[in-house]
Amino acid sequence: MLKKISKFFRRNNLDTTKGPHILRSGQHALSPQKISSGARKVVEQLSRDGYQAYLVGGCVRDLMMELKPKDFDVATDATPEQVKQLFKRSRIIGRRFQIVHVRMGPEIIEVTTFRAHHTDKKIHRDKAQRSAKGMLLRDNIFGSIDEDASRRDFTMNAFYYRPQDNSVYDYANGLPDIEQRLIRIIGNPTDRYREDPVRMLRAVRFAAKLGFKLEENTANAISKTYQLLADIPPARLFDEVLKLLINGHALATFHLLRQYQLFGILFPATEDALAKDPGYYLRFVEQALTNTDKRIRSGKHVTPAFLFAALLWPALKEWEQQYTKQDDSPIYSLQKAAGEVATRQCQRVAIPRRFTLPMREIWELQLRLPRRAGSQAFRLMENKRFRAGYDFLLLREDAGEIESELGQWWTIFQDADEGKQQEMVNAIQQPKSKRRRRKKPSQPKKPVHD
Numbered sequence: 001m002l003k004k005i006s007k008f009f010r011r012n013n014l015d016t017t018k019g020p021h022i023l024r025s026g027q028h029a030l031s032p033q034k035i036s037s038g039a040r041k042v043v044e045q046l047s048r049d050g051y052q053a054y055l056v057g058g059c060v061r062d063l064m065m066e067l068k069p070k071d072f073d074v075a076t077d078a079t080p081e082q083v084k085q086l087f088k089r090s091r092i093i094g095r096r097f098q099i100v101h102v103r104m105g106p107e108i109i110e111v112t113t114f115r116a117h118h119t120d121k122k123i124h125r126d127k128a129q130r131s132a133k134g135m136l137l138r139d140n141i142f143g144s145i146d147e148d149a150s151r152r153d154f155t156m157n158a159f160y161y162r163p164q165d166n167s168v169y170d171y172a173n174g175l176p177d178i179e180q181r182l183i184r185i186i187g188n189p190t191d192r193y194r195e196d197p198v199r200m201l202r203a204v205r206f207a208a209k210l211g212f213k214l215e216e217n218t219a220n221a222i223s224k225t226y227q228l229l230a231d232i233p234p235a236r237l238f239d240e241v242l243k244l245l246i247n248g249h250a251l252a253t254f255h256l257l258r259q260y261q262l263f264g265i266l267f268p269a270t271e272d273a274l275a276k277d278p279g280y281y282l283r284f285v286e287q288a289l290t291n292t293d294k295r296i297r298s299g300k301h302v303t304p305a306f307l308f309a310a311l312l313w314p315a316l317k318e319w320e321q322q323y324t325k326q327d328d329s330p331i332y333s334l335q336k337a338a339g340e341v342a343t344r345q346c347q348r349v350a351i352p353r354r355f356t357l358p359m360r361e362i363w364e365l366q367l368r369l370p371r372r373a374g375s376q377a378f379r380l381m382e383n384k385r386f387r388a389g390y391d392f393l394l395l396r397e398d399a400g401e402i403e404s405e406l407g408q409w410w411t412i413f414q415d416a417d418e419g420k421q422q423e424m425v426n427a428i429q430q431p432k433s434k435r436r437r438r439k440k441p442s443q444p445k446k447p448v449h450d
């Protein structure tokens with residue numbers, strides 16, 4: 001279908017630089033029924049009140065390719081205040097980039113006012129602001145639909161759809177790019193990445209999700225701008241990292257992030273460890289991401305704590321070695337290394353405490369799971385992180401860090417009846433070294449912070 005339409009435009013020599021291509025009913029795969037009822041209602045209500053309103057972005061892109069959209073976004077010429085007045089259950093969110101969340105039953109529709117370029121220095125700082133490096137710190141200058149289209153990130157994301165007449169407006173010549181499976185940034189790639197370095201992550205995310213390639217200039221510019229990603233606030237990077245990794249395409253995303261040097265900006269200590277020992281550490285991270293993708297594709301839950309525990313494990317191991325060399329006890333070395341790794345990582349990607357705490361418990365369980373004598377195994381099973389710690393142990397075994405006996409022992413133990421469990425525990429010989437009294441830590445023990 002897409003190929004035919006694109007040929008139609010080429011055959012008829014339609015100008016792609018002036019105004020949008022319009023795809024009418026029958027020339028595209030969309031229909032109003034494929035739009036969520038909430039999004040349709042929002043567009044209809046805005047139109048009834050005399051505003052322009054379109055479905056835009058990923059939902060139109062995905063439906064053009066006959067994929068299921070993740071969410072539905074609306075673009076309009078109504079200002080955030082006007083949108084808010086029109087919908088009772090709505091609120092304006094964001095400062096850098098104001099949008100309105102409109103609640104329609106169980107759905108939340110993101111409504112964005114058309115944006116314009118801004119170069120005028122006299123504009124109020126609340127509306128438009130740039131950093132010395134060109135990054136947009138405030139992006140709230142409103143404009144026309146044409147301007148809005150040129151402010152979007154990629155050509156495939158600048159389709160606008162009007163359910164009322166079932167027409168798609170292709171403002172940035174996205175159709176041939178979709179047909180050739182290309183991600184092409186709109187405008188000058190370096191400038192657009194400078195304005196918002198997160199666009200580099202978005203390019204990689206879409207490439208992994210859709211199996212597309214980055215168009216040559218879109219790809220090449222990243223080598224000049226990747227370091228700018230370090231200037232993005234860590235809280236925003238945390239949200240972006242979750243979008244990159246919890247989407248069923250984490251492994252492909254990881255490889256692309258490394259290819260474009262972006263992984264080292266997001267996870268500097270892990271990248272250092274990977275560079276030092278590309279064998280085991282790489283196998284481990286790849287195995288963790290393969291498992292994550294499998295879980296998501298089979299509809300299972302993935303906790304960010306487990307994911308970060310895995311992504312930072314190579315970094316933790318490196319730090320732990322430093323402390324072990326200083327002759328600290330294993331648990332003390334691990335705790336100190338965990339504190340160090342978490343603190344440093346949060347300076348780049350702000351992982352909330354509700355995830356760093358369980359992440360560290362998963363790590364600590366790796367030292368406790370071998371100790372099963374007496375009542376220890378029974379007590380460990382009661383630990384609320386036991387399951388995650390056990391899964392993590394299996395991951396280390398799968399990646400070849402340790403022999404697989406311990407994981408097998410726990411697999412059998414969990415399903416055994418009480419008699420068999422007791423037998424298993426009785427059969428355990430407490431290793432001699434474990435019976436020794438723990439060496440006193442070389443320094444007074446301080447609480448370790450995130």
Ligand code: ATP
Nearest residue numbers: 057058059070071073151152153157158196198199
């Ligand atoms: P997804 O399927 O992940 O929702 P999406 O393309 O819809 O993909 P959103 O984050 O929902 O992504 O953004 C909606 C639209 O807003 C995008 O399609 C794009 O047109 C525009 N957009 C989002 N982020 C940016 C950005 N950083 N720079 C320019 N345009 C952006």
Ligand code: MG
Nearest residue numbers: 058059071073
């Ligand atoms: Mg979207």
